[in-house]
Amino acid sequence: MTATQDPGVATPTAEIGRDRRRKEDQRLITGRTRWTDNLTLPGMLHLAMVRSPFPHARIASIDTSAAKQSTNVVAVYTGADLAESQGACINAWPVVTDQVTPDHLPMPADRVAFAGETVAVVVARSAAEARDAAELVEVEYDELPAALDLKEAAAADSDNGVLAHPDLGTNVSAVWTFDSAEAGTGSDVEEAIAQAREDGIVIEREYRQQRLIPAFMEPRSVVVDPTGEQITMWSATQIPHILRFALAATTGVPESKIRVIAPDVGGGFGGKLQQTPEEMIAFAVARMLGKPVKFTETRSESLMTAHHGRDQWQRLTLAATKDGTVTGLKVDLLADLGAYVAIVGGGVPVLGAFMFNAIYKFPAYRFTTRNILTNKTWTDAYRGAGRPEATYAVERLMDELAAELGVDPLEVREKNWIKHDEFPFTTVAGMEYDSGNYEAATARAKEMIGYDELRAEQRERRERGDRVQLGIGVSTFTEMCGLAPSRILGQLNYGAGGWEHAEVRMLATGKVEVVTGASAHGQGHETAFSQIVADRLGVPFEDVEVLHGDTQVSHKGLDTYGSRSLVVGGEALVRAVDKVIEKARPIAAHLLEASIDDLEFAQGSFTVRGTDQGLPITEIATAVFASHNLPDGVESSLDSEATYDPVNFNFPHGTHLCAVEVDTETGQIKMRKYACCDDIGNIINPLIVAGQVHGGLVQGIAQALWEEAVYDENGTLVTGSFVDYLLPTAADTISFDIDHTTSPSTTNTLGTKGVGEAGTIASTPAVVNAVVDAIRHLGVNDIQMPCTPERVWRAIHSRSDGGGETAGAAAPHFDPSTGMSGTVDRAEGGAQ
């Protein structure tokens, strides 16, 4: 038998690089699948949370008697009732050894620290009855002053100002510093700045990274079933494995008695990289009652309490010589952690520390973040996690430097970036960049967007004094992805490793099951991993089944975030597949009656070199199943597993160019063109990559133009619904022009780099740079994000940064906290 005779492996090697439609999409799009909230178990009870309307208050009393009498209510619990059983929300990344970390009980008994914190839980036979009864829980609060403003909170101490947690005596959770002179990776930045003040250029700016809400499509949902020997939790989470560990570590239930399942999960963007109070409360209630329980949050609860992202003030000092060579960068961050230090919340700004130098060869660099506690919703990873903030700052600064020098923004970048022939390159932040070609990506992006023609049009419009001005924004980004080498995580005091695990099971019928520890929640792992296995093992794409997200099926894993699944999990898979092939080799030799040294494996079959004798690996799987005729001493299994710990991050990059038109009369911004050339190494599935890039771009553009979580002076989230938290839709975007250059990663077999966060990281500064570029000649050098038409208009007319003009007027159009008063009170029944 020869390989070519098997119709199942007709085109076995065309898989990598092929536009495969995603296997998972039919079930995800039609909803004919298992989302957590679809689950119904016999006797299952439903939870509703009673949440604090105040950002900071003592809980004086809670009267649950009326709620307990409500129809079909089984129990009502307060923090006092759960004190012994609820466990705690863990912080996995104390960024400094003396980090100030407030205790985070899922349901506090005495004091709430943000508006939306749970103070009681109602358990009823239906979700509607639970919600009805929750309205009947009477809570008396003694309001405390709330630390809301990040800068004020940073300046406060026990004697002056307001503390988010008065007993801690400070709002400063951690101060983390990286200094290139101290680390030996570069020189002293203060010297560079002093020198530049003398005979060079110093650019000093302060930028705001506004607070964002991840706003995943599927609200969080959890079902806990304590029936039987194990407690099973289904949760709409990105991190089933880490969650199991956290449940065990904080409740005392042995890890072996806990099974966590993340079924199909509707998006996360980092927002489901969390061990949530709601999961812990559901776990505790199910154990107390011995019955299955479900909690599914409303969209309002999700916006208010699921962790937020970004929220920094960035003070930046860039030093350069007069010819535009950057000589140093100093970064001082204030990072708003919110009320608690979330699972990796304190580490998010630290991740950014390695990216402020971006693609440039700064000789001197100093980074400090002060992580500040406030009485707002906690913050943590959101698509990019630290890197978008860093990229924004440096890419905005490079434009400012170009403006100062009066040169094209691409020229100043090229002067400072790492040249293609300088890779691998160790940066001033101590990272070794694996590969890249900034020249090639930039040349291609310029060609795609028609850069020179746009610049000509821009000049013409400026000269004409056109009402509509054109701006061209540049972002030559890089990022570190593939979290992460465990040793580096250890050096950073992170509580876990960064490896990933994969397993390949050869079934008797020749089908293949792949088990991965990376837990997909919309990325397309099933498709991409099937392509890798089909390519390497030479089996049909359709014959590969990818299993994930269940700690009983996938017993080891570190889940999905930080653009790690393919570059870490994919490499683990490659290694597991290679082990399968090696286990099959002696069996093939035996069955083909050939010497093992004469065997070649290609296109799914072992062949004897120089003959037409061959045996597909699928048939070997069947032979192993029967085990009637195996060589002596050979195990009756081809199944293999591998755990891979990356030796380095990898560093995708790209040049993003954006053209916007700004209506100087209204401040309205209209995107005209967006072109990007990303280098993400080798590509497994271009269609999935395009989806990641497009979605990432929209999310990054949304930070530049639309999204912001706004609190009022009472600590109430005024952007508490999608009426006021402006998520873009397809109607708000344009058709993106995307392309790739290819510098294969040198740190993994497939030569791939991460792509999940690239678009988000790159696009925000490209857009803001474009907006500022359009009106710079009118005396504007910054617009605070989001660049609302009002801010742009005010900047043009006051020649300032346009920020804060309506800061005191944080009124939503649709206010879930106080009600649309007119609607509620109006006499008529007229409703549309």
Add this chain to the structure above:
Amino acid sequence: MIPAAFEYVAPTTVEEALQALAEHGAAGDDVKILAGGQSLLPVLRMRLNAPEWVVDLSRIPSLRGVRDGGDHLVIGAMTTHDAVGHDPLVHEHALLLTKAVTHLADAQVRHRGTFGGALAHADPAGDVGAPALALDASFVIAGPGGSRTVPAGEFFVDIFETAIGEDEILTEVHIPKHTGWGAHYEKFVRVAHQWPIVAVAASVRLDGDTIAEARVGLTNMGSTPLRATAVEEALVGRPATEDAVREAAAHAADGANPPTDLNGGADYRRHLATVLTGRAVLAAAGRNGTRVPG
């Protein structure tokens, strides 16, 4: 997002609906009318309101559709935005409405939400109030004692408040024919699906190059939809040129008291109103100049 429990009734005639309102209202119950649900349902689901009764008008056939009433159009209150937007009579005789509802919210809302429901809801940021006001619509309101007709100028009372009484139902909206008038609805938003920050509804009748008549309504420039009468008056007899129109449009915010919120301060809205009014009138007059963003 589960509303509090309520009783639900879906009458099939206006008389039955009025009877339900009278009966439950008299019993002291809070009654809400469901007329598409695009505002009421979110309010109920977020538990911002918890009526005892909801009277659903969707099964009353006589409240749907557009017909020719001679010198005016008759639009049934329960006609969906989508139906209004695609109606040939509306397009011919009240082009401004066609323009205003075509980009109202999103397709789902346009297929569920109703013209009368939106008018009765009286959100000053809603897209149908200003055009109805500008076109001198009159509102037929049925009550226990029969029907009465309220002119547009008296219909909108305050934010979320109209002339419709507690025991009454809006049944029809009469729109005087503006056959041959040019029209444009200039809507200023940050993202497509949001309520307008400011919008301007403009319709003009040209006599040669001269503006013979003009109607201008403003969305979200006060507690009710507004009529920019100063602009209308200033436009009459003027040429439909950019200079003349902009000069007239400078009066757009006269007397307006717009809100301040996340999307803009009152002064910004006043400024927008003048700019957008100029653009809307020029577009209505077929004088679209340079392409503008947004």
